Amino acid sequence: MHALEMIGTHPEVRSVPVHGVDALAACVEACFDCAQTCTACADACLGEEGLEDLRRCIRLNLDCAALCSAAGEIASRRTHPNLALLKQVLEVCAEACRICGAECARHAGHHEHCGICRNACDACELACRRAIEAAGLN
Amino acid sequence: MHALEMIGTHPEVRSVPVHGVDALAACVEACFDCAQTCTACADACLGEEGLEDLRRCIRLNLDCAALCSAAGEIASRRTHPNLALLKQVLEVCAEACRICGAECARHAGHHEHCGICRNACDACELACRRAIEAAGLN
Amino acid sequence: MHALEMIGTHPEVRSVPVHGVDALAACVEACFDCAQTCTACADACLGEEGLEDLRRCIRLNLDCAALCSAAGEIASRRTHPNLALLKQVLEVCAEACRICGAECARHAGHHEHCGICRNACDACELACRRAIEAAGLN
Amino acid sequence: MHALEMIGTHPEVRSVPVHGVDALAACVEACFDCAQTCTACADACLGEEGLEDLRRCIRLNLDCAALCSAAGEIASRRTHPNLALLKQVLEVCAEACRICGAECARHAGHHEHCGICRNACDACELACRRAIEAAGLN
Numbered sequence: 191m192h193a194l195e196m197i198g199t200h201p202e203v204r205s206v207p208v209h210g211v212d213a214l215a216a217c218v219e220a221c222f223d224c225a226q227t228c229t230a231c232a233d234a235c236l237g238e239e240g241l242e243d244l245r246r247c248i249r250l251n252l253d254c255a256a257l258c259s260a261a262g263e264i265a266s267r268r269t270h271p272n273l274a275l276l277k278q279v280l281e282v283c284a285e286a287c288r289i290c291g292a293e294c295a296r297h298a299g300h301h302e303h304c305g306i307c308r309n310a311c312d313a314c315e316l317a318c319r320r321a322i323e324a325a326g327l328n
Numbered sequence: 329m330h331a332l333e334m335i336g337t338h339p340e341v342r343s344v345p346v347h348g349v350d351a352l353a354a355c356v357e358a359c360f361d362c363a364q365t366c367t368a369c370a371d372a373c374l375g376e377e378g379l380e381d382l383r384r385c386i387r388l389n390l391d392c393a394a395l396c397s398a399a400g401e402i403a404s405r406r407t408h409p410n411l412a413l414l415k416q417v418l419e420v421c422a423e424a425c426r427i428c429g430a431e432c433a434r435h436a437g438h439h440e441h442c443g444i445c446r447n448a449c450d451a452c453e454l455a456c457r458r459a460i461e462a463a464g465l466n
Numbered sequence: 467m468h469a470l471e472m473i474g475t476h477p478e479v480r481s482v483p484v485h486g487v488d489a490l491a492a493c494v495e496a497c498f499d500c501a502q503t504c505t506a507c508a509d510a511c512l513g514e515e516g517l518e519d520l521r522r523c524i525r526l527n528l529d530c531a532a533l534c535s536a537a538g539e540i541a542s543r544r545t546h547p548n549l550a551l552l553k554q555v556l557e558v559c560a561e562a563c564r565i566c567g568a569e570c571a572r573h574a575g576h577h578e579h580c581g582i583c584r585n586a587c588d589a590c591e592l593a594c595r596r597a598i599e600a601a602g603l604n
Numbered sequence: 605m606h607a608l609e610m611i612g613t614h615p616e617v618r619s620v621p622v623h624g625v626d627a628l629a630a631c632v633e634a635c636f637d638c639a640q641t642c643t644a645c646a647d648a649c650l651g652e653e654g655l656e657d658l659r660r661c662i663r664l665n666l667d668c669a670a671l672c673s674a675a676g677e678i679a680s681r682r683t684h685p686n687l688a689l690l691k692q693v694l695e696v697c698a699e700a701c702r703i704c705g706a707e708c709a710r711h712a713g714h715h716e717h718c719g720i721c722r723n724a725c726d727a728c729e730l731a732c733r734r735a736i737e738a739a740g741l742n
Contacts, residue, residue, distance in 0.1 A: 191605070191637045192720055196644040199717040201651040222636045223605045230610040230680045236524060237615040237683040241517050246408040248512060252528075253402050253413070259673065260398040264391050266644045269651040270384040272427055275391070278420045282413075289410060303613035306606055329467070329499045330582055334506040337579040339513040360498045361467045368472040368542045374662060375477040375545040379655050386650060390666075397535065404506045407513040441475035444468055522684040529678050529689070536674040540667050546660040548703060551667070554696045558689075565686060 193218040193266065200268045213317075213324035214265060217280065220317035221262030224287060224310045228255040231294065231307035238301065247293050247304065254290035257283045258314060265321070277327040280318040287315035331356040331404065338406040351455075351462035352403060355418065358455035359400030362425060362448045366393040369432065369445035376439065385431050385442065392428035395421045396452060403459070415465040418456040425453035469494040469542065476544045489593075489600035490541060493556065496593035497538030500563060500586045504531040507570065507583035514577060523569050523580065530566035533559045534590060541597070553603040556594040563591035607632040607680065614682045627731075627738035628679060631694065634731035635676030638701060638724045642669040645708065645721035652715065661707050661718065668704035671697045672728060679735070691741040694732040701729035 194215035197203055203211060232251035235244040261283035265276065291311030298305035321327070332353035335341055341349060370389035373382040399421035403414065429449030436443035459465070470491035473479055479487060508527035511520040537559035541552065567587030574581035597603070608629035611617055617625060646665035649658040675697035679690065705725030712719035735741070 192641045192724055193644065195720055196641060196648070196717055199715070199720065200644070200648045201653075218640060222640050226632060226636050226676060226680055227606045227610060229677050230607070230614070233525070233528075233681040233683050234610070234614045236521055239615075241521075245512055245517075249405060249408045249509070250410070252509075253405065253410075255677075256398045256401045257417070260394045262640060263394045263643050263669075266640055267387060267391065267647040269647050270387045272388070272391075275420075275424060275427060278423060279395070282416045282420050285416060286413060289413060301613070303610055306609055306613065310606055330503045330586055331506065333582055334503055334510070334579055337577070337582065338506070338510045339515075356502060360502050364494060364498050364538060364542055365468045365472060367539050368469065368476070371543040371545050371663070371666075372472070372476045374659055377477075379659075383650055383655075387647070390647075393539075400502060401505050401531075404502055405509040407509050439475070441472055444471055444475065448468055525681060525684045526686070529681065529686075532674045532677045533693070536670045539670045543663060543667065546663045548664070548667075551696075551700060551703060554699060555671070558692045558696050561692060562689060565689060 191219045191222065193222075196266075197268065202268050210321075210325035213321045217317040217321035218262050218265045220310075220314040221258040221265065221283065224314035225255045225258035225262060227307050227310035228252070228258065228290060231303050234303040235297075235301070244297065247297055250286075250290040250293045251307065254286045254311065257286040261318070273325075273327055277322055280322050280327070284315045284318035284322075287311040287318070291315065329357045329360065331360075334404075335406065340406050348459075348463035351459045355455040355459035356400050356403045358452040359396045359403065359421065362452035363393045363396035363400060365445050365448035366390070366396065366428060369441050372441040373435075373439070382435065385435055388424075388428040388431045389445065392424045392449065395424040399456070411463070411465055414463075415460055418460050418465070422453045422456035425449040425456070429453065467495045467498065469498075472542075473544065478544050486601035489597045493593040493597035494538050494541045496586075496590040497534040497541065497559065500590035501531045501534035501538060503583050503586035504528070504534065504566060507579050510579040511573075511577070520573065523573055526562075526566040526569045527583065530562045530587065533562040537594070549601075549603055552601075553598055556598050556603070560591045560594035560598075563587040563594070567591065605633045605636065607636075610680075611682065616682045624735075624739035627735045631731040631735035632676050632679045634724075634728040635672045635679065635697065638728035639669045639672035639676060641721050641724035642666070642672065642704060645717050648717040649711075649715070658711065661711055664700075664704040664707045665721065668700045668725065671700040675732070687739075687741055691736055694736050694741070698729045698732035701725040701732070705729065
């Protein structure tokens with residue numbers, strides 16, 4: 191993805207310290223990746239046998255995809271950023287990833303896509319928390 | 329919109345007390361309305377003279393639209409709901425509406441669309457807070 | 467919703483004939499309504515017994531919600547509009563509504579939410595086609 | 605991203621020829637990448653001097669991001685796919701990328717972010733067209 195490349199070209203970023211920027215770009219990429227993975231996982235679950243046991247997983251995947259999408263979009267913006275809001279957004283995104291990842295972990299033994307999705311959620315949760323810290327949002 | 333009509337037909341809702349459900353449906357509708365209004369306001373600002381003074385307004389409108397979209401989507405789901413997450417989602421949505429509404433209010437004297445948008449944001453913030461309370465999420 | 471109110475305040479619209487504008491605003495509102503209804507229907511189906519027979523319905527509802535969201539967002543913008551692209555967007559949205567509405571109709575006898583959703587999809591398909599015509603896009 | 609990895613784990617895909625699947629996964633990844641890049645470009649443009657000359661670019665970036673998001677989401681789903689609709693979705697996405705890429709190209713000499721975005725749009729347009737062809741959708 192182009193998130194890190196793009197962030198360095200923003201007029202408000204061209205002179206800021208790179209540390210927080212790297213973590214934020216990594217967070218953006220993790221969010222978009224997780225949004226896609228959760229969308230695909232919800233759909234794969236929908237196609238499986240034993241669908242009744244996957245209702246909660248599908249539900250959490252859909253919510254997580256929606257939040258990662260919104261968080262990735264908002265974190266991509268550097269013009270007049272509202273840091274307090276960004277922190278709140280990344281926190282709720284991290285929480286959604288935590289919950290979804292835990293549910294996917296329950297099914298990972300039976301469904302490979304849930305294992306991959308659990309990894310994407312874990313990575314996104316971590317990336318969100320790192321971005322909150324590195325960008326001085328806490 | 330059909331949010332209230334739909335919520336009554338959900339298998340997990342057909343037997344629950346109507347109070348929290350009404351507030352939640354009203355919140356869903358306010359979120360979708362606000363997402364559209366903020367999208368339209370960001371675009372109207374983009375077409376105005378004196379665009380430099382509207383950068384922050386456009387930015388906040390885009391963020392608010394993204395969060396209202398995600399919140400409206402998540403609050404529309406009643407299958408295996410995670411109430412703690414829903415509360416957090418509605419809180420960040422309410423906060424985005426508060427911030428965006430305040431910025432739109434600054435421009436409402438010059439731009440009618442900002443006045444309408446300020447109203448939609450105020451209504452959505454209120455609807456989110458009411459839903460948190462009525463659905464026993466606090 | 468505020469779509470019609472907002473559209474009249476746009477700098478590029480304040481002087482254009484109202485006919486096409488009314489149809490476009492109605493289309494925007496139908497899109498946001500349909501996006502919410504399809505999201506809710508997919509979720510209600512997910513909570514029903516006999517879930518295996520509802521896989522296709524859930525799938526189409528999720529796709530339709532995504533397209534109505536995108537179409538409603540794009541049709542809300544009047545700054546430097548690209549009419550050829552808008553037409554294509556409304557056409558694919560109408561088609562998604564047609565397909566989703568037909569699938570929901572198959573289940574409407576058993577599931578009230580599918581009946582409501584079929585109506586929302588029918589209304590949105592019609593609104594999109596009217597907007598294409600009234601705004602001179604065909 | 606995990607699109608290719610995920611697509612191979614889907615119950616409906618585990619036995620299909622890999623050619624069309626690779627192209628579709630690549631298309632999904634290009635869509636998510638482009639959605640992020642266009643979101644970032646619209647925001648970078650919003651922060652630049654000479655904003656009046658970038659109105660159209662911002663507008664097209666926002667539309668393109670919305671369509672790439674929807675297309676990437678829909679193309680991620682393999683349960684009961686509607687291939688005719690998928691083709692139409694990828695075609696409108698490719699067209700949005702073509703138009704947005706052309707506008708970004710106009711500003712690429714002055715704004716590095718527009719040059720990166722032009723590349724992402726070009727890549728996404730190509731990936732969509734390849735997916736239409738490779739998956740036998742034309």
